[in-house]
Amino acid sequence: MRTLFIVSVAAFSFAIAAHAxxxxxxxxxxxxxxxxxxxxxxxxxxxxxxxxFDQVDVDHNGAINWEEFKAGCAKGLVTK
Structure with missing residues (x-):
């Protein structure tokens, strides 16, 4: 049971890191x-x-401006 818990936590941590x-x-x-x-x-x-889009459009006005885009870049939400 303990091994299953450890494996589950490790798998969850890996999944989170893969999405970052x-x-x-x-x-x-x-x-x-x-x-x-x-x-x-x-x-x-x-x-x-x-x-x-919704994570970067922080004011939820339907458009991402330069300031929101820069913040998204800093958070790893924008790719090139």
Whole structure:
């Protein structure tokens, strides 16, 4: 029983780590923003860079601005 618990905790920890992204550098974040269009992003424009739009659109206005995008980069929520 104890071994099952330890294996379960290890598997859960690995699953969480697998979903975590590495934060983008400032340069990579800026490049991704420019590649995405360099203006407020709709869900469609953000799709190649952001897996979960709602996590980055913190004010929930339906668009991701530069400040939200930068914060998303720092949290590992944006990919290049």
């Amino acid at each position: 992204q590495t934060p983008l550098s400032d340069a990579d974040c800026t490049a991704a923003w420019k590649e995405a269009g360099g203006a407020d992003l709709t869900p469609e424009k953000a799709k190649p860079f952001i897996a979960n």
